[in-house]
Each structure stands twice: as structure tokens, then as C-alpha cells.
Amino acid sequence: MLEELRGWIEGAAETGRGIRPAGLEEILDRAVAVPVERLLERLAEEGRRTTAAQRFLEELVDAFPDPVLLVDGGREVVRCNAAAREALAVAALPVPLDAVLRDPGLGAAVEAAILEGRTTQVDVTPPTEPARRFAARVSAAGLAGEGRGAVLVLREMSEQVMIERMRSDFVANASHEIRTPLTSLVGLIETLRGPARDDPAAREEFLALMAAEAARMQRLIDDLLSLSRIELAAGAPPEETLEPAPLLRSVVAKFVPRAEEAGVALELRIAEPLPPIVADADQMHQLVANLLDNALKYGAAGGRVEVTLDHLPRAPAEAGPVAGRPAIRLCVRDFGPGIPAEHLPRLTERFYRVDRARSREIGGTGLGLAIVKHVLRRHQGHLSIESRLGEGSRFCAWLPLPAAGA
Ligand SMILES: Nc1ncnc2c1ncn2[C@@H]1O[C@H](COP(=O)(O)OP(=O)(O)OP(=O)(O)O)[C@@H](O)[C@H]1O
Numbered sequence: 561m562l563e564e565l566r567g568w569i570e571g572a573a574e575t576g577r578g579i580r581p582a583g584l585e586e587i588l589d590r591a592v593a594v595p596v597e598r599l600l601e602r603l604a605e606e607g608r609r610t611t612a613a614q615r616f617l618e619e620l621v622d623a624f625p626d627p628v629l630l631v632d633g634g635r636e637v638v639r640c641n642a643a644a645r646e647a648l649a650v651a652a653l654p655v656p657l658d659a660v661l662r663d664p665g666l667g668a669a670v671e672a673a674i675l676e677g678r679t680t681q682v683d684v685t686p687p688t689e690p691a692r693r694f695a696a697r698v699s700a701a702g703l704a705g706e707g708r709g710a711v712l713v714l715r716e717m718s719e720q721v722m723i724e725r726m727r728s729d730f731v732a733n734a735s736h737e738i739r740t741p742l743t744s745l746v747g748l749i750e751t752l753r754g755p756a757r758d759d760p761a762a763r764e765e766f767l768a769l770m771a772a773e774a775a776r777m778q779r780l781i782d783d784l785l786s787l788s789r790i791e792l793a794a795g796a797p798p799e800e801t802l803e804p805a806p807l808l809r810s811v812v813a814k815f816v817p818r819a820e821e822a823g824v825a826l827e828l829r830i831a832e833p834l835p836p837i838v839a840d841a842d843q844m845h846q847l848v849a850n851l852l853d854n855a856l857k858y859g860a861a862g863g864r865v866e867v868t869l870d871h872l873p874r875a876p877a878e879a880g881p882v883a884g885r886p887a888i889r890l891c892v893r894d895f896g897p898g899i900p901a902e903h904l905p906r907l908t909e910r911f912y913r914v915d916r917a918r919s920r921e922i923g924g925t926g927l928g929l930a931i932v933k934h935v936l937r938r939h940q941g942h943l944s945i946e947s948r949l950g951e952g953s954r955f956c957a958w959l960p961l962p963a964a965g966a
């Protein structure tokens with residue numbers, strides 16, 4: 561090519577015929593345009609191949625039965641496969657991870673992957689499908705030119721695995737909860753035998769602490785026993801027919817002194833007349849008491865707790881499996897600090913507490929709402945929870961009534 565160019569220049573100089581643009585263009589064309597064209601073609605071919613490879617990868621990930629998500633440094637889901645779109649109801653990308661899968665444990669795992677490159681495994685429940693549970697493996701991912709992100713691979717737990725996991729978690733949690741007051745008791749006994757032996761004032765103080773710890777253990781064991789009793793009875797539907805209004809009045813009355821002490825106005829509104837319900841009176845008592853206990857324990861700051869009881873000819877969607885049927889609705893509402901949304905789906909799990917340390921301080925073990933859920937399950941009812949931060953929480957128990965004319 562250079563040869564040709566030189567030839568043209570020499571020819572032009574010799575003949576003195578001046579510049580012949582056409583000839584030069586032809587040579588330049590061959591010298592530059594042709595290779596550039598070939599290069600472009602090659603690039604296009606490579607591009608086609610890369611796109612094909614990318615499509616292949618995408619198809620592969622899409623065919624993967626487990627949900628896979630890619631999260632960037634801004635904690636946004638930037639890619640996901642078909643299983644993730646289906647299981648987590650992902651509509652458009654990018655979307656904040658929080659919006660599709662909010663779980664405190666998961667948040668920490670993503671931070672560990674992005675900031676420290678660590679791989680961790682956590683169990684998560686999608687807010688759209690509270691009954692499903694996934695084991696999420698979270699690891700670091702290098703995002704081309706965009707720093708570090710995280711890859712989440714979720715594996716759905718089979719019912720068998722879920723039951724196994726729950727059973728072992730339960731044993732671990734129950735042992736831990738029992739061991740804590742027991743350890744304090746052992747420590748206090750040692751102090752009483754040793755340093756505090758001849759100190760009457762200290763002895764009184766320690767005995768009071770011991771009584772509190774023992775009461776705590778007793779409450780825990782009582783709760784565990786009632787939970788297992790309710791579960792055992794799950795297959796046998798309740799048979800008693802009872803009037804819901806007097807039952808509710810009697811439980812609320814027991815809480816009046818405590819509400820007064822806490823400076824909480826306890827309001828009770830019953831929309832009478834109400835039809836009788838078929839229910840277990842003891843279990844209904846426990847249900848109401850647990851909801852009231854929580855409202856006073858966690859929502860006292862709001863200064864007001866509202867208890868309402870009414871009858872709906874057709875329960876709304878909020879009533880879960882009771883929706884569309886005639887139902888009795890019992891709600892306990894407080895105006896306290898409320899509960900962060902990510903905790904709501906898990907509140908009824910045994911031993912689940914939003915703030916472990918704080919709940920324990922005020923005497924909670926995380927069994928109350930599990931009891932409520934199981935009581936309602938046995939009664940074919942449903943618990944709905946609504947909460948807004950700073951505004952308070954409303955827990956409603958829905959009990960189905962036989963359809964009119966049935
Ligand atoms: N009305 C409420 N307002 C704010 N948080 C609540 C409310 N009710 C429940 N919670 C949260 O839900 C958690 C679980 O409640 P649950 O009644 O199951 O357990 P608990 O009250 O801690 O213990 P227990 O009821 O066994 O004494 C509580 O620890 C608390 O963090």
C-alpha cells in the first residue's frame with residue numbers, strides 16, 4: 561500500500577502533472593477504508609457473538625429455578641432472573657432491594673458482602689408471600705466499572721426443611737430463654753451464700769430479684785405449655801358457644817388498673833348486638849390479654865388504647881382467609897411508636913421480638929403473638945396487623961361466623 565502511495569507521489573513529481581485526486585482517493589481508499597471496514601465487520605461480528613453469549617447467560621440464569629438477584633453499591637436490584645421476578649413480584653428494574661425483600665438480617669448480609677466481601681447465608685420471607693421462606697446466600701460481586709455489588713441466590717425451603725429448621729430454632733431459643741433467668745438465679749444464690757450472707761438489706765434485694773427471675777421462668781414455661789396445648793388441640797375445632805361482648809369486657813376490666821398506672825386511657829367500644837361465636841373461652845381470653853398486654857407494654861407512650869368489637873356481614877381482604885365471609889372483628893389499637901414494616905411479617909413467630917434487648921427488659925419473651933396466631937388458626941380465624949411508625953399499631957383478630965341461613 562505504501563509502495564503504491566510512493567509510486568503515485570513519484571509519478572506526480574516526474575510528470576509534473578500535478579495532483580490527481582481520483583487516483584489518490586483510490587489508493588487511500590484501499591489503504592484505509594478497506595481495513596477499517598473489515599475491522600468494523602469484525603467488531604460487529606464480535607458484538608453479535610457477545611450479545612449471543614450474553615443472551616445465552618441471561619437465558620441460563622432465567623432457566624435457573626431459584627431466584628437470583630444482582631444488587632449494586634447503591635443497594636438497588638439491577639438484574640434478576642425470571643424466578644426472582646415471580647417470587648418477589650419485581651416489576652421494573654432498577655428497584656431498591658428494600659422494596660422487594662426487606663429483612664433486617666438480609667440488610668446486614670448485603671452490607672457484609674459489599675463492604676467486606678464476605679459471603680453469608682440468611683433466611684428470608686418475601687413480604688408478598690409471608691408463607692414462603694427462602695435461604696438466601698449473599699456474596700460479593702464485581703460490577704464492571706461500578707464498584708462492588710452483591711449477588712443473592714435464594715433457595716426456597718421445602719416444608720420439611722422449614723419444619724426441621726423451626727424445630728431446631730425453637731429448641732435453641734427455648735433453651736436460651738430458660739437459661740438466662742436460670743443463670744441469674746444461680747448467680748444470686750451464690751452471692752446470697754457468700755458476700756451477702758450477713759447483710760439483711762442485700763438479702764432482701766437479692767430475694768426480690770430472685771423472685772422476679774423465677775416469675776419470668778414460670779411465665780415462659782406457662783406460655784410454652786399453652787402454645788403446645790393450643791397446637792395439640794388444633795385438629796379439634798372449638799365447641800363452646802359464647803357471647804363475645806361479656807368476654808371482652810371481663811378481660812379489659814382486668815387491664816384497667818394497669819392502664820391507669822401507665823397513664824393510658826383504655827377505651828372500649830362494642831357495636832352491639834353481636835351474634836354468639838363458637839370458640840374456646842380460655843383461648844379467647846388469652847388472645848385478648850396478649851394483645852392488650854402488648855398495647856400497654858409497647859404502645860403506652862401514645863396515652864390511649866382503643867379496643868373495638870364489631871360484626872361485619874362481609875369481611876374485607878384484610879381478613880385473609882376470612883375475607884368475603886360474615887365475621888366478628890376484635891381490634892386493639894395503640895398510638896405508640898409503631899413497628900417498622902420489615903418486622904411485620906415475622907411478629908407472630910415464636911420468640912421474635914423487634915428489639916430483643918428492650919422487650920426482654922420489659923419482660924417480653926416473644927411468645928404472645930405466636931399464641932394469638934395459633935388460637936386464631938384453631939378458630940379458622942386470622943390476625944391482621946397494621947402499623948405506622950410514629951402513629952401506632954392496630955392488631956385485629958377476625959373470627960368467621962357461619963354464613964347467614966347456614
Ligand atoms: N403494640 C405494639 N407496638 C409495638 N411493638 C409491638 C406491639 N406488639 C408487639 N410488638 C412487638 O412484637 C414483638 C412480639 O410480640 P409478642 O407479644 O409475641 O412478644 P413479647 O410481647 O415480646 O413477649 P410476650 O408476649 O411473650 O410476653 C414484641 O417484642 C414487640 O417488639
Ligand SMILES: [Mg+2]
Pocket residue numbers: 850853854924926927928929
Ligand atoms: Mg406480648
